[in-house]
Amino acid sequence: MAEGDAEWHSSSLYVFYLTLGWFAFAVWSVSFYPQVLLNYRRKSVTGLTFDFLVFNFTKHSSYLIYNASLYFSPVVQQQYRDKYGKSELIPVAPSDVAFSIHAVLLTAITLFQVCIYERGQQKVSKPAIGITTVAWGSAVVLLFMAWPKGDWLWLVSGFNIIQLVMTAIKYIPQAWFNYQRKSTVGWSIGNIILDLSGGTANIFQMAIQSIDQNSTENFTGNVGKLGLSLESIFFDVLFVIQHYCLYPKREGITVDEYQEIEEGEPETPAHGH
Template identity: 65%
Template sequence: MSSWHSLPLEISYQVLGWLAFFAWSFSFYPQVILNYRRKSVVGLNFDFLVLNLTKHSSYLIYNACLFFSPLIQRQYREKYGKDEMIPVAANDVAFSCHAVLLTAITLVQVLIYERGNQKVSKTCIGISSLAWVAAAICVFIALPHHSWLWLISVFNTIQVTMTVIKYVPQAFMNFKRKSTEGWSIGNILLDLTGGVANYLQMAMQSIDQGSWVNFYGNIGKTLLSLVSVFFDLLFIVQHYILYPSKKANYSPTVGGEGKSPLLKSVNVAQDESV
């Protein structure tokens, strides 16, 4: 089992890893708080949430198995080299657990808050179902030969695929509405910080070990950072440049008839489309 050669690089690795954990973990809270304050989830794409739950659940399975299982760790070293360090850190497991929990909480908000006529699309349900059916089939394929590293790599592939897909509905929704209201930019800024810190953490390990195996040995983590950064930059452009927020007062009236301008505009758009 390989060990660190440089103490400063090891410390940098740990600091960057936990920076990524806190940034990514806190990135869930602005949206939850925004939903709570508005008592509404209008403007938040439900497909994004369902795909996000599938993504983080798959990523949790991968991280937890590779971090805790000596058998899978042995298979990893047999494939990539006996001196290679395991490319999953404690902060990765902690983040995955937290992400599944907060995504589930946000989905509960969808059930209890004003959502207009929004609903999960059949396409999203189909994609998520296909992912889990494929995972179940792979479990039975892996069982006879105990191909556990290959199996968790399947879950890693699922999380990468979901990462690519999950942002598209929200980005398209922003484009269609010409607005990012209801979609927290705080979430995006923290997500961007986490993605950059995550990538730098992997770089610290590679520099110390003189090997870039951890980048392709855990290709899911690598692609997770790159894809997240790409879409975060896209959302930042949408929020600050393409569709800057227009200030509007919101004052609820007795009887609950006062509604936010966002909700009114969504309802008008829905009425016109009927």
């Protein structure tokens, strides 16, 4: 149970930590499939905002770079311990790396579905393109700044901040889209329930490590994982409220009708409303 100069004090807590991590990996990984299967059954991606997908791909790609670097690179691990203490455990679990790889793959598959299925008039918005360009542009700037000094922990921490920011904004277009349509049709609630479970398990996993180490450095040393979990939980609860409380009949206006309203055309009553 040793990790360099760091080790777990309780074998029971270590097993619990691993169990929570792989549980979070399982439910978060499975959470991608309801949306993919929904798109496949409908042969349509209408109702799913493309801004969300672009933000999500940027977020998971950034998170993969952070997790893989901190888990596999001895140089980055040494810089982490130099900063937070020789006795501190690396705050990235094998399940975190596995989740990130799977997330990038499934998000790419969903983007491919956008290319082959019915999407109506939906497209990626200009603000989303601009935000994504700024995110990747910032990553390039961070690389050139870190390279001369070899400050790789600082660089990968930058990717962690990028994923945290993208997590904060990626759900906003879909939440607003649901509100405008007064409907959650096309947006899989199964994805949300599983995502909520994964976020909760992640928080408990980090708490278990803190209890064992009698330290909160794994929280402060990986604000991205903490922020990812808290932000996911917040928006998941919002989507559950939209789906089951605000729009339970899910008979709002269609995506095409919504597009007509956005383009300034007269609104047509939806489904007899």
